[in-house]
Amino acid sequence: MSEQAIDSQAGAATPMVEMRGVNKWYGDFHVLRDIHLEVNRGERIVICGPSGSGKSTLIRCINHLEEHQEGEIVVGGVPLTQDVKRIEQIRRSVGMVFQHFNLFPHLTVLENCCLSPMWVQKKPRREAEAQAMQYLERVQIAEQARKYPGQLSGGQQQRVAIARSLCMHPEVMLFDEPTSALDPEMIKEVLDVMVELAKEGMTMLCVTHEMGFAKTVADRVIFMDQGQIIEENAPEPFFNDPQSERTQLFLSQILGH
């Protein structure tokens, strides 16, 4: 409790996520090159770029699903180190939504949402379930609570995954291509939930190619290529007046058809 109180007091001043000079290699391959990024509380960031440009790796470094070798990452005032306890503390305040949903197939939707609150935050079952139902209602899927993930459509599964993350009361949400694995007719239901979340003031970092979403929701759009941040701007100038040649090329490729 006290930890959180300190966090939120400091919160007004310090950025939610801070990356300074972050570098990362897979073997010899330099995936992230000298990344500097600051995300303030309540800010919505969209990261785009060609595949293999390191955008997923970038956000996966924030909750240490990937390890960076150089540079500094500070999440909610807590610097990310090798210390397991600290990593777990940071992960509790960072929600993540994956491309392939990664729901737990052996548990029902409700159990998926209750598991972490019960085991990590030590909430009693009844409280965890009540809260889970509340979030499931918010993503409009409460009537499926007793089903298993395998019985739901892709869009429904992704909404459950968002609710599961929200159950931990994260201070920032990371979205790793949340609509890329979905059939076209299901993309909107997931984006609607994300727009709703943005309206409520959640800090968000989204790796996505949904440029419509970027235009309506993002405070800033970041374009990455070959492990570097090439361009960073508010959506309107970003889309209407891209500065870098590579950004222009990328935008013409994804918007041009």
Added chain:
Amino acid sequence: MTHNETVIPERPAPRLTVGPLAWLRANLFSGPVNSLFTLLGLYLLYLLLTPAIQWALIDADWIGTSRDDCSREGACWVFVNARLGQFVYGLYPGGEIWRINLMFATFAALLAWLAIPRLPFKRWVAPVTLVAFPVFAYVLLYGGHFGLPVVETHRWGGLSLTLILATVGMVAALPIGIVLALGRRSQMPIVRSVCVVFIEFWRGVPLITILFMASVMLPLFLPTGMTIDRLVRALIGITLFQSAYMAEVVRGGLQAIPRGQEEAAAALGMGYWQRMGLIVLPQALKMMIPGIVNTFISLFKDTTLVMIIGLFDLLGIVQAALSDSRWLGFAVEGYVFAALMFWIFCFSMSRYSQYLEKKLHTGHKR
């Protein structure tokens, strides 16, 4: 441009594609060659089964007390009948046999409680079965407390010894195997190497060698005056041997779980043991059921090897009975009986595993 508003009504499948007759036609008589093979197969079955049934059931002798009661041409089940007590209880003293019965009745009740999904309090019954019951069983069988006379382990034998060896081996090998498998996948180099060496050593040595070493070499390393019971030595050998196999089965299952599962659990703030215990292992174990049961079945049959260190399991005691001069010449009956007993237990395990697989199925993976 086509446009269609009417819905085509549902209708049953054509009659010749469903039902037993259609099944016969599709599977056994789908063409002249298949029909020929079907008839040939039936004829072979007839050739094999008639004499077997004739010998085992129709021409067999069932009732009596000595070999003189076996006057007919078929099997002499009198032999098995007369020796049944020994086959099941070994040389356990006659007056104390209730102790084995009580132990197995308790065990069966606990197992049934765990196996039948409807019954409540499973979270209490499971630890009782795993922790309290073995102590209870040991005190009951070995004696020495509560006024129970001591029965040395060399008097244990028969089917009850087989079941004790197999059950202890299974129950102990599974958790050790899980720990070894997790260790082998660990990021920590020392833990990983220790597990790899352990697994590869025990897997690379035949069980029969391990049993020999346990009974011949182990005493050489122990301080003088200290002895470990022969049965305990066999149990340790079997358990370590099987846990190495189990570890590889478990590792195969762990590898089949997509990495995203552990990542999602990690992203939710779970620690290593929570990720393994709540997310990865429950899914992996479910997929490993066929492999685990396969290992259990082979362990069950491997227990017959304890014969070579002088323990009389079911097969050992049957073999010992065959050399009894009063019953010479009834080897086939003895072995058929032993085979049947082994088959019944192994087949039940296999059926239960199939039931478990069906029950735990919760739709497609991801």
